[in-house]
Amino acid sequence: MGSTISSIPFAGTPEQEKQLRDVIAKYKSEKGCLMPILQQAQEIYGYLPIEVQKIIAAETGYPLEKIYGVVTFYAQFSLNPKGKYKISVCLGTACYVKGSGDIYNKLIEKLGIEGGGCTPDGKFSLEACRCIGACGLAPVLTVNDDVYGRLTVDDIDDILAKYN
Amino acid sequence: MDMINVKVNGVEVSAPKGTTILQAARLANVDIPTLCYLKDINEIGACRICVVEADEGRGKRLVASCVYPISEGMQIFTNTPKVLESRKKTLQLILSTHEKKCTSCVRSENCELKKMAHDMGVDDECKYEGENISYELDFSAAHMIRDNNKCILCRRCVAVCNATQGVGVIGANERGFKTHISSAFELGLGETSCISCGQCIAVCPVGAITEKDDTAKVLDAIADESKFVIVQTAPAVRAALGEEFGYPMGTNVEGKMVAALRRIGFDKVFDTDFAADLTIMEEANELVERVTNGGVLPMITSCSPGWIKYCEHYFPEMTENLSSCKSPMQMFGATAKTYYAQKMGIDPKDMVVVAVMPCTAKKFEIGRDDENAAGVPDVDISITTRELARLIKRCGIKFTELADEKFDEPLGIGTGAAVIFGATGGVMEAALRTAVKMITGSEAGDINFTDVRGVKGIKEASYKVGDLDVKVAVASGTANAAELLKKVKNGEADYTFIEIMGCPGGCVNGGGQPQQPASVRNFEDIRAIRAKALYDQDAACEIRRSHENPAIKAVYDEFFEKPGSHKAHEILHTSYVKRGLY
Numbered sequence: 059m060g061s062t063i064s065s066i067p068f069a070g071t072p073e074q075e076k077q078l079r080d081v082i083a084k085y086k087s088e089k090g091c092l093m094p095i096l097q098q099a100q101e102i103y104g105y106l107p108i109e110v111q112k113i114i115a116a117e118t119g120y121p122l123e124k125i126y127g128v129v130t131f132y133a134q135f136s137l138n139p140k141g142k143y144k145i146s147v148c149l150g151t152a153c154y155v156k157g158s159g160d161i162y163n164k165l166i167e168k169l170g171i172e173g174g175g176c177t178p179d180g181k182f183s184l185e186a187c188r189c190i191g192a193c194g195l196a197p198v199l200t201v202n203d204d205v206y207g208r209l210t211v212d213d214i215d216d217i218l219a220k221y222n
Numbered sequence: 223m224d225m226i227n228v229k230v231n232g233v234e235v236s237a238p239k240g241t242t243i244l245q246a247a248r249l250a251n252v253d254i255p256t257l258c259y260l261k262d263i264n265e266i267g268a269c270r271i272c273v274v275e276a277d278e279g280r281g282k283r284l285v286a287s288c289v290y291p292i293s294e295g296m297q298i299f300t301n302t303p304k305v306l307e308s309r310k311k312t313l314q315l316i317l318s319t320h321e322k323k324c325t326s327c328v329r330s331e332n333c334e335l336k337k338m339a340h341d342m343g344v345d346d347e348c349k350y351e352g353e354n355i356s357y358e359l360d361f362s363a364a365h366m367i368r369d370n371n372k373c374i375l376c377r378r379c380v381a382v383c384n385a386t387q388g389v390g391v392i393g394a395n396e397r398g399f400k401t402h403i404s405s406a407f408e409l410g411l412g413e414t415s416c417i418s419c420g421q422c423i424a425v426c427p428v429g430a431i432t433e434k435d436d437t438a439k440v441l442d443a444i445a446d447e448s449k450f451v452i453v454q455t456a457p458a459v460r461a462a463l464g465e466e467f468g469y470p471m472g473t474n475v476e477g478k479m480v481a482a483l484r485r486i487g488f489d490k491v492f493d494t495d496f497a498a499d500l501t502i503m504e505e506a507n508e509l510v511e512r513v514t515n516g517g518v519l520p521m522i523t524s525c526s527p528g529w530i531k532y533c534e535h536y537f538p539e540m541t542e543n544l545s546s547c548k549s550p551m552q553m554f555g556a557t558a559k560t561y562y563a564q565k566m567g568i569d570p571k572d573m574v575v576v577a578v579m580p581c582t583a584k585k586f587e588i589g590r591d592d593e594n595a596a597g598v599p600d601v602d603i604s605i606t607t608r609e610l611a612r613l614i615k616r617c618g619i620k621f622t623e624l625a626d627e628k629f630d631e632p633l634g635i636g637t638g639a640a641v642i643f644g645a646t647g648g649v650m651e652a653a654l655r656t657a658v659k660m661i662t663g664s665e666a667g668d669i670n671f672t673d674v675r676g677v678k679g680i681k682e683a684s685y686k687v688g689d690l691d692v693k694v695a696v697a698s699g700t701a702n703a704a705e706l707l708k709k710v711k712n713g714e715a716d717y718t719f720i721e722i723m724g725c726p727g728g729c730v731n732g733g734g735q736p737q738q739p740a741s742v743r744n745f746e747d748i749r750a751i752r753a754k755a756l757y758d759q760d761a762a763c764e765i766r767r768s769h770e771n772p773a774i775k776a777v778y779d780e781f782f783e784k785p786g787s788h789k790a791h792e793i794l795h796t797s798y799v800k801r802g803l804y
Contacts, residue, residue, distance in 0.1 A: 063407055108407050115803075121390030122804070123414075126406035130396045 141183035150189030158197035243287035334427035362410025379422035388701030419528035420582030420733020458644030466611035477626020495636020497554035507785035528724025538800035555600030580732035606734025638763030645753035646728035699726035
């Protein structure tokens with residue numbers, strides 16, 4: 059469980075914190091304020107580390123655990139920052155039967171991170187996604203906006219090398 | 223009141239509007255099993271064990287009886303094959319992810335899941351096998367262990383931590399198969415602002431949350447011939463220990479408890495009541511000093527270590543309001559290792575003080591700073607009422623057959639005022655009995671301060687003591703304490719003296735007390751039943767005021783000189799930490 063939590067140091071700026079506090083001030087008196095606050099906090103920071111959740115806890119009065127419980131319940135929230143290069147491997151049906159699961163596992167091994175995680179240097183993050191509409195190219199992965207198709211596990215080193 | 227008529231298995235029952243099927247069935251003498259449901263604490267209808275078939279004119283449907291309200295003409299069937307099959311299947315599914323180490327499990331004797339599986343005729347606990355997540359145990363807190371492998375996700379612990387205690391350091395995290403109970407960011411409980419109250423342990427139906435068992439340490443100390451091992455028992459222990467040996471709730475087993483402790487092999491069997499009286503002397507004196515010298519008011523009691531930790535985490539700005547008195551358990555240890563050790567010619571390093579407490583936070587308290595008057599910890603080992611029961615059973619003592627025995631002197635002498643420390647309002651009442659004497663010089667006319675008795679979460683009263691108007695308040699359960707303290711902080715109340723106990727109902731309902739299953743907790747008020755045992759003992763006591771305790775008079779004459787003396791401050795008082803939230 060603990061492996062889903064980021065070990066990358068928090069690098070929030072005072073500007074981001076001001077934005078967050080403004081968002082909290084806007085919603086905190088409303089019932090059910092936690093979801094919009096968390097959604098916008100993630101937009102501001104890209105993820106929801108403990109530092110951000112502690113600010114939300116202190117300002118709203120919700121226990122930190124309750125906030126963490128909501129964050130870990132919904133797939134839309136992330137405890138990890140996105141890397142400079144965001145790798146998404148399609149695990150949709152077509153890609154999966156064409157072996158994208160192996161590609162995903164190979165990336166986990168090569169990058170030394172879990173799915174949803176980010177490398178300690180902040181360079182690569184890895185996540186699984188569902189169909190991106192390129193089934194004809196299955197199996198498919200994307201690195202930021204670049205699409206790579208008809209892959210085998212042997213292609214991975216070359217792809218990663220382009221970004222190193 | 224609108225009455226609604228229903229039939230439970232054909233038997234007519236009439237109950238007020240809003241009554242649940244579960245409650246209505248009880249009126250027809252039918253017991254419906256429940257697992258997640260705890261009255262007023264966890265009413266979420268999640269586990270589906272309590273399903274029954276209900277017909278409201280549209281045919282029979284399976285509904286969760288714990289939260290489903292009755293309606294006019296409803297027909298309820300609690301034992302149809304469909305109901306029983308549903309319960310059995312649910313139990314088997316719960317058992318599929320439950321680590322079934324029943325032989326060694328501390329809850330083996332009173333596991334609610336095990337009993338239910340037995341009652342429901344579950345003949346194959348391994349019917350649904352499959353992948354399971356293996357969880358690491360959390361040993362980080364001073365007082366308890368969390369084992370998610372045994373957790374059945376009923377969420378009783380989460381509810382009591384959030385709603386009753388207002389702490390909320392545990393909750394359900396992630397979702398689906400990965401759902402598990404833990405703290406934010408998977409921190410160990412010891413790294414959070416957990417207050418160690420142990421209410422989660424008291425409500426856990428299985429062995430997923432347990433106190434750290436220190437019984438082996440006790441037996442090792444007793445076996446060590448170089449050690450002089452003494453034991454003290456808190457007032458609330460005698461009101462609940464009997465439950466572990468088949469006595470009805472509310473039976474006071476003081477005499478048998480003392481006899482059993484002697485047979486376990488303690489060199490002296492003493493009573494925390496002695497130190498409760500000592501606490502009253504110091505605390506009443508401190509109150510009088512604060513009132514006359516313009517000290518910080520309201521003064522708040524400091525007997526409950528769960529409450530103290532709560533204050534330090536959640537109201538750090540109010541630690542100045544806390545009485546500087548150590549808790550009775552710590553005062554006992556401090557006095558034993560100074561006054562008594564000196565009197566007996568024993569080196570305090572060779573003395574082991576064991577405390578039997580209704581409390582798990584006491585395990586945290588014994589390791590606090592500034593709790594070592596003789597240069598060694600005031601108290602060495604603190605065990606719960608449950609652990610004492612385990613010790614008695616392990617030592618083969620036939621508890622029910624024992625003849626009553628009396629505590630040893632002098633640290634076993636207590637008064638009625640001390641006995642009621644175990645119930646919410648008891649410390650306040652005991653303090654008032656002595657404060658009246660300290661302030662006016664004469665005894666209180668009526669020493670029964672009944673306004674501060676009872677299980678209500680927050681109680682207020684006002685007394686004229688001499689020329690002084692003393693406004694007091696009593697709260698138990700830390701969510702209630704928070705409500706009270708907010709009033710004080712916002713200037714909405716001007717109390718002189720506040721008593722706060724961390725657990726709802728006070729120590730009688732402490733986190734270290736015998737666990738009562740949901741089938742009892744949902745229909746009886748264990749707080750009131752156990753408290754009655756203490757108030758009855760107080761009423762029957764010859765001496766009911768702390769300042770009249772002959773052993774207390776002696777300890778001041780021979781050692782402490784007077785309440786609040788320099789020596790008393792050195793030995794009997796302590797300091798607090800502003801912890802804040804994690």
